[in-house]
Amino acid sequence: MLEVKTPEEVLRLIEKVFYPADRSETVSLAEALGRVLAEDVSAEEYVPDFDRSTVDGYALHAKDTFGCSDAIPAILNLAGEVKMGEGAAVRVPRDACAYVPTGGAIPEGCDCAVMIEYTEDYGDGTIGILKPGVPGMNLIFRGDDVFPGKTVLCASRVLAPQDIGALAAIGKTQVSVRPRLRVGVISTGYELVPVDRKPGPGQVRDVNSPMLTALLKEFGAEPVDFGIVVDDEKLLREKTLDAAENCDAVILSGGSSAGVKDAACRIIGELGELLLHGIAIKPGKPTILGRAGNKPLIGLPGHPVAAFFVAKLFVLPLLARLEGRTLRSWPVRAELSESLNANHGRMQMNACRLAEEDGKLTAVPIRSKSGLITQLAGADGYLMIDRDCEGLPKNSEVEIYWQ
Amino acid sequence: MLEVKTPEEVLRLIEKVFYPADRSETVSLAEALGRVLAEDVSAEEYVPDFDRSTVDGYALHAKDTFGCSDAIPAILNLAGEVKMGEGAAVRVPRDACAYVPTGGAIPEGCDCAVMIEYTEDYGDGTIGILKPGVPGMNLIFRGDDVFPGKTVLCASRVLAPQDIGALAAIGKTQVSVRPRLRVGVISTGYELVPVDRKPGPGQVRDVNSPMLTALLKEFGAEPVDFGIVVDDEKLLREKTLDAAENCDAVILSGGSSAGVKDAACRIIGELGELLLHGIAIKPGKPTILGRAGNKPLIGLPGHPVAAFFVAKLFVLPLLARLEGRTLRSWPVRAELSESLNANHGRMQMNACRLAEEDGKLTAVPIRSKSGLITQLAGADGYLMIDRDCEGLPKNSEVEIYWQ
Incomplete structure (x- = not known):
């Protein structure tokens, strides 16, 4: 029997057991x-492949302008003009300059550009420079x-x-x-009907398939929907095998009854190796992880909210691992609008809305009974309460994960 | 002549002048x-459309179990079993119970479920209940x-x-x-060549078109690439008119020379109304905004880094305004790895990388000359230095926008 693992242990297990496939x-x-x-x-x-000016102005030899000022301009001959998109064909001898637009090429020998605001065109073929140039001034050099x-x-x-x-x-x-990861999604449960069917007595719609499919798409994977399988071990084995053969990873979700969970464990064990049975988070404990070679076989809880959190916290990092992808996501800090209890030895996830007023960010936890998908509808993010924490007081600073 | 506006003034102008189109x-x-x-x-x-159990256990009438315990179980008759995906056909009279799986329907009259862990099956058609039920316990009610x-x-x-x-x-x-916004993208500049062409003397590749196209796609808009237009006012007028007729917004980018900027202003003025010429940010000052009815006509700076920041800070909020979209993005706090100077009366944008160590997030500013696109390559986010701030010391806490 495998022990329930902490979130940190699960992430370490993922790093240890799975490896990036060298595909492109x-x-x-x-x-x-x-x-x-x-x-x-x-x-x-x-x-750029040539020295460029970063200003509209005159390209020149800096030393020809040393010591000049408003009162005593350096007077240079206008040698010509550099046109955008053309090389700097104009030759600029000493004591001369050439007009150059922003982004234009600097003629050979010139070592700076003086902004047009610091020059004066005398109209007789000479330009007054009112501010000394410095070598490199207003230039981007080739290869900068x-x-x-x-x-x-x-x-x-x-x-x-x-x-x-x-x-x-x-x-x-x-x-x-990296090729997009193909991820098979299988929903299990006698009680599930597709979204386009009205549930009969005792039935509910399959929420996890469309939700996980959307999450996988957002991540950049290619979801493959294997539909709903009723809680029949033989059928589930066939579908899982099919998915494992045709995908890079397989997600089973649902099958909340104990019998189906056992069946999923057996099937994963037959196809490869069962690695994990249970994560110490709430909601999300009844999670299974196995592998067939480097292919993860994941059994998510049937409750959509639990499935969502486990997918965010563990499935996406696992898929990132398979791609060698750098996952970058950081929480924002907000002030909790009301106290939140937690006292059960498992890390607790709680969805929340974020409200901003006068630059202050407030996290408003969304409270609901377990398994209610509307806890997530319209949520801006979620917070995690550590397993050893007995709750968070009102106004405490919390970290909200929102991506 | 229009005055240079602060970022706040620009965002207020956007809210005031443009409005969400009522389309779907x-x-x-x-x-x-x-x-x-x-x-x-x-x-x-x-x-759900029926009362559901949230546990594997027995549905029963709570009052039949009041006062029971490990020592003195309440002994109830097993009336039957609820199957997943079926209505609760089983009738449960007083002093009886029915097995119900997690998610199963609660038989009429029962008001709670007791977890199987707190029961004992005596094998003779009776079940011992070791912990009293409470009305509503372990249930999700219809419509919860x-x-x-x-x-x-x-x-x-x-x-x-x-x-x-x-x-x-x-x-x-x-x-x-909302229908996806069609956004026309026009690059201007004699010096630009398409990405697949090797630049000749004085030429550079058109970076802004592919970058803005990607930014618009990521946002969820539909970019329409109108290609590169050389700095010719007549051609630019034709293209802009074409784009304005066929798109919901038009972005002109490039044309860094003063002449082209004037041409863009004239064209926008002819097509509608020029609203803004210059934003007090660095980089990004030479930005133009106008409108033809409710269609924004935007002139972005030619420098890719400036174009990027202006697009992030103003173009995306403007597009969100046209859709009535709720834009939600919050900065993360990090410690600045080194001091950053700023002293020019404009809000300064600086790209940075984020590094995490021992749970501490550090922002490493990327330094480079103006207009170098590699300042952005691999950047995780950016920070803004207020116009009145003369710089940020090393180790100061900064807010990093990364989405």
């Missing part, structure tokens, strides 16, 4: 948002942003819009990413 | 994740979760996985949501 596929830059980088990305070019061999993004990063921008800058039109 | 479309529940609810959703049924007319989710909510679960529970297979 190539997608176009337009499809790369939200995907997990399979390898480091290095630049192959200089960006990136140069060949520079690592721009590291493997395991989930690509954000700013990363798409960086990849565009270095001309990466194709990106090597 | 119907999507299936499977497509509803991340969409914006167009109206409140109320239940039409009871969930929802009842006809109860509002389950409010309009403007961006549907999260837990909301999909709640909609499934009440049988909503179709959801009324």
Whole structure:
């Protein structure tokens, strides 16, 4: 018999038993948002590939302007103009300057740009410089942003819009990413009917399949819906085998009765190895975890709220582990609007709404009986109360996980 | 001439000038994740539609067990068993009980369930109850979760996985949501080449189009890429008009030279009304905002980093306003790893990485020259330094926006 494990033990078990699969596929830059980088990305070019001005002004040799001022301008010959999108063809000898727009190329030999606000065009082919240039002033040098061999993004990063921008800058039109994980979702329970059917006496709708499917999509996995299986061990074994063969991970949910839980344990044991039976959290205790090779086989509680918390806290980190994905999520601090009791030796999860007033964030816990999905509807996040904590007083500072 | 506005003034202007369009479309529940609810959703049924047990145990009349204990059990006749997914057909007279699994229907007249752990099956058709029942104990009553007319989710909510679960529970297979906003993206600049082309002398790749497209996708809008327009006022006018006719909002980006900025202002003025020229933030000052009716026409700075921050801080709230979307995002608190200077009368944005050690979160600012896109690559979030603040010392507590 496996012992009930603490959340920390479960996360350590996941790190120990599962490992990132070394797989990749190539997608176009337009499809790369939200995907997990399979390898480091290095630049192959200089960006920018030329020295650029960061201002509208005049490119010049700084030493020609040393000592100048409003009162005693340096007077330089206007050698020409740099046009946007063209190389700096204009030659700028000593004691001369060239007009250059923001982002324009700096002519060879020039070592700074003076903003147009600090110059005066005398209209006779000469320009007065009212403020001395300093070498490097208002310039971005060739390769200042990136140069060949520079690592721009590291493997395991989930690509954000700013990363798409960086990849565009270095001309990466194709990106090597992790294939989306295929995750089989099976709901079990005699009492379940699909969402589009009206429940008869003693029946309820299957909430977990659509909820888990949405959670997996949001995470960036590819859910595969295997539908509802009634609590029949043979059928459940067949479906689970089918899912395990065709997916990277399998989630069974429901089957709240003891018999079905035992059946799920037996099936997972037959397909591979049972690793875990029970997590010391509330709600969410009746959770099962096993594996067939590196494929996780997960048995979630039937109660939607419990299934939701276990999926957030353990299933997503487990899927991230399979991808070698860097999971980044941090709680926000808020003030608890009312006291919350907890006294049961298990870490307690509680959904809450967040309210902001005058820059102060308040967490309003949503109270409801166990298993009521409306506890989650409209929730902004959740808090965790430590197993050793007997409750939180009103106005205490809490950490809210909201992503 | 319009004055430069502070960030707060810009956000107030957005709220004042633009309004949510009263539009909706119907999507299936499977497509509803991340969409914006167009109206409140109320239940039409009871969930659950019957009194349910929350434990494996015996349904009974509480008063038949008052005063019982381990030493003096209440002995009840076993009237039958409730099966999952079936109504509670079994009749339970006084001084009797029926086995009921977790989630099973409670037979009529019974008012509580006693956990199987506190009972003993004598094998002769009687069950010993070792702990008194209390009316309502271990029950979820009909309609405890929802009842006809109860509002389950409010309009403007961006549907999260837990909301999909709640909609499934009440049988909503179709959801009324806001149509995705079509946002035209136009890049301007003679110096720009598409990502798949190698820049020639004086040229750089168009970073803003793919970056803004990704940002809009992540937000849940539908970007429409109008490509690169060279700095030609006539062409730019045609493209902008085309985009304004076919989209709900238009973003022009780039055109860093003064001439193009003036052209963008003229074009926006011709199409509608120019509302704003310049925001007191760094980077991001050269931002233009106008409108044609309720359609925003936005001119973003050409520097990708500036364009990114302005898009995050102002364009997304503006799009949310057009949808009546509730934008929910809160910063996390972290300790600054090194001092940061700021002294220029504008709010300063700085990208940073977040590092976690022993539960302590540290923000490491990413330093780079203006306009370098690699400042953003791999960034976890950003912080804002107030316009009146001259800098932040090392180890100061900062708020990091990371979503």
